[in-house]
Each structure stands twice: as C-alpha cells, then as structure tokens.
Amino acid sequence: MNGLKERVQETFDHFHQNPELSWEEVETTKTVAALLEEAGCRVRTFDDCTGVIGEIGNFGEGRPVIAVRADMDALYQEVKGELRANHSCGHDAHMTMVLGTLWRIQQQPELLEKIGVRFIFQPAEEVGSGALKLVEKGVVDDVDYYYGIHLRPHQETPDGKASPAIVHGATGSIAFDIRGDDAHGARPHLTHNAVEIGTYLINAFHTIHLDPNIAHTAKVTRFLAGGRNVNIIPGSAQLALDIRAQTNELMEQLRERILEIIQSARDLYKVEINITEDFGIAAAEVHPEAEEVARQAIIRVLGEENLTDPIITPGGDDFHFYTIKRPQVKATMVGLGCGLAPGLHHPDMTFNHDALMNGISVLSEILKLHAEGVAKP
Incomplete structure (x- = not known):
C-alpha cells in the first residue's frame, strides 16, 4: 500500500509539472502509453489525435466491458504573472487515479477473468471536443458501463466524502x-x-x-x-x-x-x-444503475457517513457526450471530496493529495462490484 501511494504521488507530480494544452498532449500520451504497456495492457493510440486507450482483463463473449475515463489536458492561464499551461482543473489527478486503479487491479487475476476493463485517457476536455473525437473512434461502442471521476471544490464536497454522480448542466x-x-x-x-x-x-x-x-x-x-x-x-x-x-x-x-x-x-x-x-x-445523462454501483463502492470504501447526494452543478464536462452519442452506455461520474481550494480553474488551486488514494479505492471497488456481478450488461 505504501509503495502504491508513493508511486501515485510521483506520477501526479510528473503530470502536474508537465501540463499540455488541448490537442497538444503529445508527451502525456507517450507517458501514459508506456505506463499502460508496462502494466500489461493492450494499448491503442491514434494517428490523427492525442489520447490513448489501455485494455486489460477478459473481453470474451458474455463478459461485461467496463470503461474508466481520465481527461488529460491542461488550461492556459496566467500563473504568477506568466501565461502558460496549468493543471488547475484536476486532470493531472484524474490520470493518476485511473492509473492507480490499474496498478491496484492488475494484481487481481480473479477479477480480471470476469470483466474487460478499458482505460480511456481522453484529450481536449477543456475545449469540449475530445469526447466527440473518441466516440468517432468507436472507443465506447462495446462498453456496458462507463465511469469518470472528478475532484470537487471543498464548498461542494468536503474532504473524505464522495458522490456517486455529478449532474453537470x-x-x-x-x-x-x-x-x-x-x-x-x-x-x-x-x-x-x-x-x-x-x-x-x-x-x-x-x-x-x-x-x-x-x-x-x-x-x-x-x-x-x-x-x-x-x-x-x-x-x-x-x-x-x-x-x-x-x-x-x-x-x-x-x-x-x-x-x-x-x-x-x-x-x-x-x-x-x-x-x-x-x-x-451536453448536460449529464446519469444512468441509475451506474450511479447505484458507484454508491455501493463509496459506502464500502469510505463508509455510508461519507456518501453524499448527487452533485448538481452548472459546470460542464464533455464526458456526457459519450452517453448522448451512444445511449446504450450506462455512465456516471464520481465526485471526489479532497479539500480543493480556492476553486476549480483557480491558477493556484490545491487539494489534499491523500484523497488520490480514496479515488483509486472507489474506482477499484466499482470494478470489483462488476466482477461480483452486482450489475449485468
């Protein structure tokens, strides 16, 4: 556990210190692809855009396909008097948590025999076009359940708590x-x-x-x-x-x-x-079955006292284009409390890095629940 936590922090530090703008996530794509390959994933990149897909587990007939998404791009904003790329929306944390989930489950062959897991590292969320591009690439055509995760500001979700759905407008x-x-x-x-x-x-x-x-x-x-x-x-x-x-x-x-x-x-x-x-x-189209799986995972990992109601927010995320374009996909996005302040997109945004392990545990538990058969494709 300590080894994983150290690796997670090192990975986060790398992404945080090497931000790249929308559609320019070239080095980030290379880094993630190498880590996916190292963990035993089947890896797919694209000739005409950034982004990378990693697959692990059993994609045989009758096995549910569960996808987990991380957005990759940074914002362009003034930081301490300098205009530059900056991870002030938490995408560095999202990539780290999804990779941490892979590292957690790769040691569980009994889980991976029962489900196919697709890790989707998506470019260009900040300009609202990355999800549409990957939909065109067919990355969710065979997906049964799809999960995202997003850091939430402290005013919305207290540190240590989590929500099973973010209802973006x-x-x-x-x-x-x-x-x-x-x-x-x-x-x-x-x-x-x-x-x-x-x-x-x-x-x-x-x-x-x-x-x-x-x-x-x-x-x-x-x-x-x-x-x-x-x-x-x-x-x-x-x-x-x-x-x-x-x-x-x-x-x-x-x-x-x-x-x-x-x-x-x-x-x-x-x-x-x-x-x-x-x-x-598009506004969120949260599927009740996916939300229920996320709810159970949060209770198992953090306790029922740390489960919050779905978050209703006027903010947006292009994650929801996946379900708009492919209505058969059952999706939700987990909201992670992490002491984030002063707020998302603030150039000096900070959060409690220990919460990364909570996010990894929740995502891992979601996959475990699917392997246990709590939700059918």
Missing part, C-alpha cells in the same frame, strides 16, 4: 460579429452605431424568461467595439455569451431564443451580424 457559447462601417462622430446618420446595437442585444437577452424551476443563465462575457479615437462611431463590434442550463431541453430553448433575438437585431437595424461560434456541451 449543459453549457454553451455563442459569439457573433456586428459588421458595418465607421463614421465621423458629427455624422451619426451615416452608420449604425455598433455599441448601440450591442446594447440593444444585451437588454434583449435579459428579457429571456424560461422555466424558473430549472437553473439557467445567459450572460454577455465579451463586448469589443471602438478604438483609440472617441470621435469615430464604430460600425463593428464583437460580442460573446456564456449560456448554461441544467437540462439539455432547456438549453435548446435558451439557444433558440438567443438566435431569434440576434435575427431581430438584423431586421431592426438592417445590419450584418455573423455568428462566429455556436458551441455547447
């Missing part, structure tokens, strides 16, 4: 350009003021009223217009919105209303408005 972004000609400040009739059009749009977005019983927000997070000379009326501007809803259905309603408002501005001002980005991540 749907998230999205819509960006657009207002395109027109500048004019002299003395001749406002020769153009449409892009600042005024942008202000009209912001006020109109605030009139969107959807079901108040389901959490949702739409907020402008970018508004760029004008230049150094204040006597020029700007004809062009750039705006962007961050949009969130707790369900996929409400997100689609929210998105449709935003696009309708943008069209109304085109019609009212007779101006060109081009959508430059329209992107979203």
